[in-house]
Amino acid sequence: MVNRSAQDIRCLNRFEVLRRFYAAADARTRQDLAAETGLSFATVANLTAELLDAGVLMEAGRDGSSGGRPRTLLTVNADRGALVGVDVAETSVRTELFDLALRELAVDERPLAPGDVTPDHVTQQIVAGVTAVLASAGLHQDSVLGVGISIPGLVERDRGVSAYSPYWAWRDVPMRDLLLDRIDLPIHLDNPLKASTLAEMWFGAGREADDLVVVTLRSGVGAGFALGGALYRGTTNSAGEWGHTCLVFGGRKCRCGRLGCVEAYVGTPGIAETLRGVAPDDPLLASDGDDSALLAGLAARAANKDGVAIEVIRQTGAYLGAAVGNLVNLFNPEVLVLGDQIADHLGELLLSETRATLADHALAQPLRAVSVRVSPLPHDAVSRGAAAFALEGFLDDRELFGPVSRSRTARTRAKAGAGAGAEE
Amino acid sequence: MVNRSAQDIRCLNRFEVLRRFYAAADARTRQDLAAETGLSFATVANLTAELLDAGVLMEAGRDGSSGGRPRTLLTVNADRGALVGVDVAETSVRTELFDLALRELAVDERPLAPGDVTPDHVTQQIVAGVTAVLASAGLHQDSVLGVGISIPGLVERDRGVSAYSPYWAWRDVPMRDLLLDRIDLPIHLDNPLKASTLAEMWFGAGREADDLVVVTLRSGVGAGFALGGALYRGTTNSAGEWGHTCLVFGGRKCRCGRLGCVEAYVGTPGIAETLRGVAPDDPLLASDGDDSALLAGLAARAANKDGVAIEVIRQTGAYLGAAVGNLVNLFNPEVLVLGDQIADHLGELLLSETRATLADHALAQPLRAVSVRVSPLPHDAVSRGAAAFALEGFLDDRELFGPVSRSRTARTRAKAGAGAGAEE
Numbered sequence: 001m002v003n004r005s006a007q008d009i010r011c012l013n014r015f016e017v018l019r020r021f022y023a024a025a026d027a028r029t030r031q032d033l034a035a036e037t038g039l040s041f042a043t044v045a046n047l048t049a050e051l052l053d054a055g056v057l058m059e060a061g062r063d064g065s066s067g068g069r070p071r072t073l074l075t076v077n078a079d080r081g082a083l084v085g086v087d088v089a090e091t092s093v094r095t096e097l098f099d100l101a102l103r104e105l106a107v108d109e110r111p112l113a114p115g116d117v118t119p120d121h122v123t124q125q126i127v128a129g130v131t132a133v134l135a136s137a138g139l140h141q142d143s144v145l146g147v148g149i150s151i152p153g154l155v156e157r158d159r160g161v162s163a164y165s166p167y168w169a170w171r172d173v174p175m176r177d178l179l180l181d182r183i184d185l186p187i188h189l190d191n192p193l194k195a196s197t198l199a200e201m202w203f204g205a206g207r208e209a210d211d212l213v214v215v216t217l218r219s220g221v222g223a224g225f226a227l228g229g230a231l232y233r234g235t236t237n238s239a240g241e242w243g244h245t246c247l248v249f250g251g252r253k254c255r256c257g258r259l260g261c262v263e264a265y266v267g268t269p270g271i272a273e274t275l276r277g278v279a280p281d282d283p284l285l286a287s288d289g290d291d292s293a294l295l296a297g298l299a300a301r302a303a304n305k306d307g308v309a310i311e312v313i314r315q316t317g318a319y320l321g322a323a324v325g326n327l328v329n330l331f332n333p334e335v336l337v338l339g340d341q342i343a344d345h346l347g348e349l350l351l352s353e354t355r356a357t358l359a360d361h362a363l364a365q366p367l368r369a370v371s372v373r374v375s376p377l378p379h380d381a382v383s384r385g386a387a388a389f390a391l392e393g394f395l396d397d398r399e400l401f402g403p404v405s406r407s408r409t410a411r412t413r414a415k416a417g418a419g420a421g422a423e424e
Numbered sequence: 425m426v427n428r429s430a431q432d433i434r435c436l437n438r439f440e441v442l443r444r445f446y447a448a449a450d451a452r453t454r455q456d457l458a459a460e461t462g463l464s465f466a467t468v469a470n471l472t473a474e475l476l477d478a479g480v481l482m483e484a485g486r487d488g489s490s491g492g493r494p495r496t497l498l499t500v501n502a503d504r505g506a507l508v509g510v511d512v513a514e515t516s517v518r519t520e521l522f523d524l525a526l527r528e529l530a531v532d533e534r535p536l537a538p539g540d541v542t543p544d545h546v547t548q549q550i551v552a553g554v555t556a557v558l559a560s561a562g563l564h565q566d567s568v569l570g571v572g573i574s575i576p577g578l579v580e581r582d583r584g585v586s587a588y589s590p591y592w593a594w595r596d597v598p599m600r601d602l603l604l605d606r607i608d609l610p611i612h613l614d615n616p617l618k619a620s621t622l623a624e625m626w627f628g629a630g631r632e633a634d635d636l637v638v639v640t641l642r643s644g645v646g647a648g649f650a651l652g653g654a655l656y657r658g659t660t661n662s663a664g665e666w667g668h669t670c671l672v673f674g675g676r677k678c679r680c681g682r683l684g685c686v687e688a689y690v691g692t693p694g695i696a697e698t699l700r701g702v703a704p705d706d707p708l709l710a711s712d713g714d715d716s717a718l719l720a721g722l723a724a725r726a727a728n729k730d731g732v733a734i735e736v737i738r739q740t741g742a743y744l745g746a747a748v749g750n751l752v753n754l755f756n757p758e759v760l761v762l763g764d765q766i767a768d769h770l771g772e773l774l775l776s777e778t779r780a781t782l783a784d785h786a787l788a789q790p791l792r793a794v795s796v797r798v799s800p801l802p803h804d805a806v807s808r809g810a811a812a813f814a815l816e817g818f819l820d821d822r823e824l825f826g827p828v829s830r831s832r833t834a835r836t837r838a839k840a841g842a843g844a845g846a847e848e
Contacts, residue, residue: 009433154789211659223754227656234756235635236793241753244787246746249672249684258785260673322670329665330647330754332658361682363668365578369660 085387148389195385197224317353325361509811572813619809621648741777749785
C-alpha cells in the first residue's frame with residue numbers, strides 16, 4: 001500500500017507551513033515561508049490561500065522592512081477554534097485546552113481510582129474534563145475543532161479503538177463510539193508514544209528539526225520518529241518499540257519475557273534492578289512499584305553526592321548511552337530528545353552520563369550531526385501531543401481542505417497568481 | 425532544513441508511478457495507476473502527461489476489457505535511453521547496462537589488482553567498463569541517461585566525492601570530476617548500502633512494498649531503509665549503521681573498536697570468530713581473510729550435515745535473529761530483505777535459523793506484519809542499485825521535468841483534463 005497520496009502531501013505541506021509560525025511566534029510573509037520551507041513561492045501561495053480560506057491564517061498588516069513594495073504579513077488566527085488534548089494515564093485523566101496558536105487556555109486533572117477502571121468510567125472522566133476546561137475558558141463546545149485522546153497500549157486509530165490496554169486488561173474497547181454518544185466533536189485516538197512524538201514535533205524541539213527521534217522513559221520505554229516533518233508509523237502503526245530491542249544479548253529478563261531488552265535496563269523497574277545490584281538493601285527498594293518515589297529519591301541523593309545513587313545513575317547512563325547510540329547510528333537524526341518521567345526526575349544528571357557513553361557508541365558522523373537534549377516541554381507532553389492529534393486531524397479535514405474541486409482549484413490558483421503578481 | 429520540497433514530492437510521485445510499471449511488466453491505464461498508487465486520477469493524469477512528454481512512457485494501444493469505452497494503455501519506453509550502473513568493489517569493477525524498462529543489456533567485469541589502486545586507475549577501469557558495455561550493446565554514449573557509481577565508504581553525493589574509502593585509504597577523492605574529464609554524462613555517486621537499498625526498491629522486493637528494510641551482510645554489515653517509497657538517508661546521509669549498533673553490551677571487540685556491535689557477530693569475521701569458539705582448529709580458519717572460501721566451506725559442510733558448520737550457522741542465526749528483530753521492532757516494515765555475500769552463500773540455511781530466533785525477539789504485531797526473505801536479486805545488487813542512482817537522477821532532472829513553467833503547467837493540465845474528460 002502506498003502511504004503518500006496527493007492529499008497526504010498537501011496535508012504535510014500544510015503542516016510544514018504552520019510549523020514555521022509556531023517555531024517563531026511572529027507574523028511572516030509568503031516570501032519568509034518560501035525561504036524557510038524550501039517550497040516554491042507558488043506552492044506557498046497556494047497553501048496560504050487555502051489556510052486563509054479555512055480561517056487558519058489571517059492577514060496581519062504589511063511588512064515594509066525589506067525596502068521594496070510592502071508585503072502582506074500572515075499570522076495564525078488563534079481564535080479560529082480550540083483543540084483539546086486528553087492524557088488518559090494509569091492513575092489520572094489530564095485534559096488541556098489550547099487555542100489554534102497552541103497557547104494553553106485551561107487544564108483539568110482528575111484521578112482514576114486504581115482497580116475500578118471501566119471504559120464507561122474513563123469515558124465519564126473524559127467528558128467531565130472536556131466540560132471543565134471549556135467552562136474554565138468560557139468557550140462553547142462549538143468552538144472546539146477536535147479532541148485528541150492518548151490511551152496506553154495498542155490503539156487502532158482508524159477505528160478509534162483501544163485494541164489492548166495492558167494496565168486495565170481492556171481489549172477492543174470502542175472509545176470513540178463511547179465518546180461520540182456524549183460529545184459531538186471529532187475524536188482522534190492514539191497512544192502515548194505517538195502523542196509524545198507529535199508533542200515534540202508541534203510544541204517542542206521538532207518545530208525546527210526535520211528528522212527527530214523522541215525517546216520516552218518511564219516504566220516502559222519507547223522511541224517515536226518524526227521523519228521529514230511527519231510521524232513515521234510503520235506498516236501497522238507499531239514502529240518505535242525500542243524498549244524491546246535487544247541491548248544485552250542473553251541478559252536480564254524483561255517483563256515482556258524476552259532477554260536483554262533496553263527496557264529491562266533503562267525503564268524504572270530496570271533502574272530498580274540496577275540499584276539492587278549496587279546496594280541490595282537500599283531503603284529506596286522498599287518503595288516497591290512507586291516509580292516516582294524511586295526516581296525522586298535517586299535524584300535527591302545524587303544531588304547530595306550519595307555514592308550509591310551516583311553509581312546507579314552512572315550505570316543507567318551507560319546502558320542508555322549505548323541504546324540511544326543505536327538510534328543515532330540507525331536514524332542519523334538532527335535532534336534526539338529524552339522525555340517523560342525518568343527524564344523529568346533525573347534530567348541533566350542522567351543526560352551527562354548518557355552523553356559520555358553515547359560518544360563511545362555512536363559513529364563520528366551521525367554523532368556530530370545530532371543534538372541530544374532533555375525535552376523542553378513542560379510535564380504535559382502527552383496531553384499536548386493528544387491536542388496535536390486533533391490539530392493534525394483538523395488540518396487533514398477533507399471537507400474543509402479538499403479534495404480540491406475544479407472550481408475551487410481555479411479560485412485558489414487565481415488568488416495565488418494575483419498574490420504572486422502583486423508581490424513578486 | 426526541510427527535506428520535502430514541492431519538486432521532491434513531484435519526483436517521488438514520478439517514482440511511484442514508474443514502480444507500478446516495473447512491478448508488473450505490463451501496459452496499464454491511468455485508471456490502473458490511480459488504483460494502484462492511491463493517487464487521485466487528476467494527479468496520475470498530470471504525472472503521466474509529464475512522463476509522456478519526456479518520452480519515459482509511451483502509448484501502447486487501447487484496453488477495451490473493462491466493457492466501457494476503451495482506455496489508453498501506457499508502457500515504459502524502453503528505448504528512451506540507457507542506464508549504467510558501476511559497482512567499484514575492493515577487488516573488481518563491475519559495469520552493467522540497462523534499458524529504461526530495467527532490462528539488462530550488457531555486463532562487464534574487470535579485476536582491480538590489490539594494493540595498487542589509485543583514483544586514476546579506478547577512473548580508467550570505469551571508463552573502460554562503460555565503453556565495453558556500450559560497444560557490446562551497440563549503443564552510442566548519447567543514448568545513456570546517466571551513470572551511477574557505487575564506491576565503498578563515506579560518500580558526499582552532492583559533490584560526487586569519495587570522502588573516505590577505508591580499503592584504499594582514499595580521502596576526498598573527487599571521483600565525479602575525474603570521470604567528467606573522460607565521460608560527458610551525468611555521474612551519480614553513492615555507497616554500496618544505498619545502492620543495495622535502491623536495487624531492492626527498483627528491481628526487487630521493494631517494487632511492491634512501501635516500507636522496506638534491506639540488510640546487507642558481508643565483511644561489514646548495514647541496513648538500508650526505503651520508507652514510503654523513497655530512500656531514507658538521515659540528516660547527513662549516514663543513516664543505516666546497523667552494523668555498529670550494540671547487540672551484546674560489553675561483548676566482542678568490533679574492528680571499529682567498539683564492544684558488542686552487530687557486525688562483530690554477523691559479519692564474516694564475526695562468523696569466523698564464532699567458528700573459532702566452536703572448533704578452534706577448524707581447517708576453514710586457515711582461509712584467513714578469504715571470506716568467500718569461509719562462507720562457501722560452511723555452506724557445503726552444513727549441506728553435508730557437518731555438526732560444526734551447523735552449529736556455527738545456528739549461533740550466527742541466533743545473533744542475526746535478535747539483530748533483525750531490533751529492526752522489525754523499530755521500523756515495523758512490510759518487507760525485510762537479507763542480501764549480499766553472506767546471504768548469497770548461506771541463504772535459506774541461515775534464514776531458517778534467523779526466522780526461528782526472530783520469533784523470540786520481535787513483538788507479535790510487527791512480526792505478523794513483516795515478510796523476511798533472502799534478496800530475490802541476482803548477485804549484482806550493487807551494480808543494479810548504482811543504475812538506480814542514474815534512474816533517480818534522470819527522474820529528478822529539473823530541466824526535463826520542471827520546475828514547471830506557467831505555460832507548461834497549463835499545457836500539461838489541459839492534456840490531463842482532456843484525458844480525464846474522454847476517459848472518466
